[in-house]
Amino acid sequence: MPQRLPTPDGIPAQIELWQVAFDLDHGDDAGDELVLSAQEQAHARRYRRSDDARRFRCMRALLRRLLGERLGCTAQAVPLVRNAHGKPQLDGPGGLSFNVSHAGGIGLIAIAPGLALGIDVECSIAAGPEELLGMARQVLSPHEWAALPAPLDGPQFLRHWVAKEAVLKALGLGIGEHLQSIDIDLETHPRYQVFHQQPHWPAPARLHASALSTWPGHAAALAWIDA
Numbered sequence: 001m002p003q004r005l006p007t008p009d010g011i012p013a014q015i016e017l018w019q020v021a022f023d024l025d026h027g028d029d030a031g032d033e034l035v036l037s038a039q040e041q042a043h044a045r046r047y048r049r050s051d052d053a054r055r056f057r058c059m060r061a062l063l064r065r066l067l068g069e070r071l072g073c074t075a076q077a078v079p080l081v082r083n084a085h086g087k088p089q090l091d092g093p094g095g096l097s098f099n100v101s102h103a104g105g106i107g108l109i110a111i112a113p114g115l116a117l118g119i120d121v122e123c124s125i126a127a128g129p130e131e132l133l134g135m136a137r138q139v140l141s142p143h144e145w146a147a148l149p150a151p152l153d154g155p156q157f158l159r160h161w162v163a164k165e166a167v168l169k170a171l172g173l174g175i176g177e178h179l180q181s182i183d184i185d186l187e188t189h190p191r192y193q194v195f196h197q198q199p200h201w202p203a204p205a206r207l208h209a210s211a212l213s214t215w216p217g218h219a220a221a222l223a224w225i226d227a
Contacts, residue, residue, distance in 0.1 A: 002062055010191050011210055012115060012224065019214070020062060020107040022055060032061035035075040059100050059107045063088075066111060070096060085174040099169050106215050114227050118169030119212075120162040121220040125154050132157065139164065141180045158219040160184050163192050163209045166223035171201060184209065192221075202226075 005017040033041060040060055047053035064075035067090070071078060079091035090096060098111045104123035111117075125132065132152050136145070139161050149156070163184045168175050185193040190211040195204050202225050212220040 008190070008210065008212070011222065012112065015110055015112040015115065015117070015222070015224065016066075017119075017212070017222070018062070018066065018109040018111070020058060020102075020109075021215075022051075022058065022102075022105055022107065032057045035061050035064050037076075037080070040080075055102045055107060059102050059109070062107075063098065063100055063109055066109065067096070067098065070111070083172055085172060087169065087172050089172075099166075101165075101169075101220075104215075104218055106218060108212070108214070108220060110222055112224070116170045116172065116225040118166040118171070118223040119220070120165035120169065121212075121214060121218055122158060122162050122165075124217045124219070125158060127154070139179050141183050143183050155219070156186065159186055159189075159211060159221070162219050162221040163194075163211070163223070166221040167194055167207060167209055170207070170223040170225050194223075 003019045005019050007013055007015055007017060036044070036057065044053045044057050047056065061075070064078045067078045068075040080088050081091040082088055088100070095113045096111065097115055097117045098109065099117045099119045100109050101107070101119050101121045103121045106121060108119050108121050110119040125135070127135065129151060132154055136148065136152060136157055140148070144160065164179050164182050165175055167182055168178050181196055181198055183195040185195070192209040192211070194207040194209055206226040207223065209221055209223040212222055214220040
């Protein structure tokens with residue numbers, strides 16, 4: 001059952017946050033696939049793991065229902081398209097933004113008018129020190145790398161990771177090629193400071209990120225861009 005989460009302090013009040021706890025021991029909701037487009041159904045079938053396919057169907061169906069309620073149309077009629085980087089968005093002009101993420105046992109959706117949004121959730125990393133360092137080299141900027149504690153703290157690294165992904169999703173950019181272009185200052189937890197030197201991106205002062213409280217064994221973050 002989807003749950004509307006209270007908007008944390010310091011996050012714009014117009015942002016709606018929704019959480020789903022997946023019950024992967026039972027089958028899909030019979031109505032979920034009925035609201036998906038043919039392309040979305042085909043996308044779900046391409047997942048190698050059945051649990052991943054079920055998470056996708058559940059979250060996409062919920063997204064369509066939530067957007068349909070706000071747009072005054074059926075879930076099936078919500079005009080979803082993908083941008084050049086694969087991020088789902090509404091087709092045509094409109095001020096409603098949203099973003100979706102799911103991992104492990106939960107899924108999260110953020111919806112708001114007038115704000116570009118990004119949300120990310122990840123499971124705790126079960127990795128040894130060397131594997132964790134290898135992941136950090138791909139995610140952290142040179143400045144963040146230089147400030148790493150020794151030994152590397154897994155939960156702290158995960159907070160960096162979800163915050164960076166949330167910011168890049170708010171920017172509408174591909175994740176892999178830009179992770180090292182962003183610096184995240186975790187010292188102001190739960191609100192994070194965001195820095196970058198990309199001339200064509202919104203100024204850092206317009207970029208915001210915040211940790212979200214979520215289930216044990218997961219880390220989550222929300223990002224938004226001031227209009």
